[in-house]
Amino acid sequence: MTGLRRFIRRHGWSYAFILPSLLTFTVFVLAPVVWALVISFQEYSLVRGGRWMxxxxxxxxxxxxxxxxxxxSAIRNTLIYTVFTVTSxxxxxxxxxxxxxxxxxxxxTFFRAAYYLPAVTSALIIGLTWAYIFNAQWGFANYVLRWVGLPPVRWLSDPDIALGSVTLxxxxxxxxxAVVLFSAAMGSIPREYYEAAELDGAGPIQRWWHITVPxxxxxxxYLVVIxxxxxxxxxxxxxxMVPSGVGNSTQTIVTQIYNNGFKDLNFGVASAQAFVLFVMIAAVAVVQFRLLRSDVEY
Structure with a gap:
């Protein structure tokens, strides 16, 4: 009991300051996640409640x-989309x-601000813009194709290329x-490393590959994970961009969760799919941490 009082006297104010954030996280994040896990093992109805299966x-x-x-198919499409978008x-x-x-x-500073502008734009606006660009009748992409003498392409209605168009x-x-964080990280590298490498005869590409990248x-x-x-x-x-889904060619994990949970009201299956997604993200993150972790300090 004395140890508890000493702990509260020493650290009580610290925990009091973070208590609002902890309560918010518990109520709006942790509790719904735990409840979703429970629902994933139940036949759940908004009217009748849950029943264990x-x-x-x-x-x-x-x-x-x-x-x-x-x-x-949704998992496969998601993996394809992830590999290409993260790499690029x-x-x-x-x-x-x-x-x-x-x-x-x-x-x-100018270029960092200019490149960061898309990040403050709504994802819906960006999606609508690309939907107009890929419109089969009067979109800009087909306008360019017709201008060079090529036939128009059904970018978002052809199941063979719809996912590729979204990925593109x-x-x-x-x-x-990535531009802003990479630029900030490069700016914090001591110039002495580059000067020493230049004295040893290393060219710009060699300095970039052997100093900047590592x-x-x-x-x-961090960027790969997020x-x-x-x-x-x-x-x-x-x-x-493809609200109809073009069959199953553009179905992803989250679109499946949305369809089951909010269209079909099949909350049990939607929760199960959500936890499959959670396990996949966690597994990939563990692999990424093992491959890219670094103990370098400068």
Whole structure:
């Protein structure tokens, strides 16, 4: 009891200050997540409440087998989208940040602000813009094709290329967060490293590859993780650009969760799919941490 009083006297104010944030997190994040896990093992109805299922994993089995295994197709589509978008975001962000880093402070600030503008734009607005660009009748993409003598393409209505069109729209969107964070990380690298490498005869590409890239590894890890999570959870872009889904060709994990939970009111299956998504994100994040973690300090 004396130890508890000493602990409260020493750390009580610290915990009092973070208590509002802890309560908010518990009520609006932790509790719904736990409740969703419970629902994933139940046949849940808004009217009748929940009823435990036999076998207990029935919702998870249904998630993978309903409608001819569309959830499996959604997982595959999500993985394809994630691989291309995360790779392009990291590479484009790294290249753009490297190009603006040698500029003056004023120009670096200008380009950082310019590249960050898409990040403050609503995802729905960006999705609508790309939907207009890929419109089969009067979209800008087909206008360019007709201008060079090529036939128009059904970008968002052809099931063979619809997912590729959505992925292309994400790839061609400037990765604002990556540019800003990579630029800031490069600016914190001591100049002495580059001067020493230059004295040893290292060229610009060699200095970039052997000094810049390794020393921003922690930033790269952070960006890879957050971009992977965002890609796994893609919904707005799909919902706006291809609301009909074009069959199952553009179905993703989150669109399946939305359809089951909010259209069909099948909350048990939707919760099961949500936890499948959680496990996938956690597993990928663990692999990324193991591959990209760095103990470099400077």
């Amino acid at each position: 036999t076998p207990f994993y029935k919702n998870y089995l249904t998630a993978f087998t309903q409608f001819g295994g569309v959830f499996v 975001n990291i590479l484009v962000g790294l290249v753009l940040a490297s190009l603006i880093q040698p500029l003056s402070h004023r120009l670096r 729209s994400a790839v061609l969107t400037v990765p604002a967060t 020393l921003i590894k922690s930033t790269t890890l 971009y992977t999570i965002a890609s796994f959870e893609v919904f707005e872009r799909i919902y706006v």
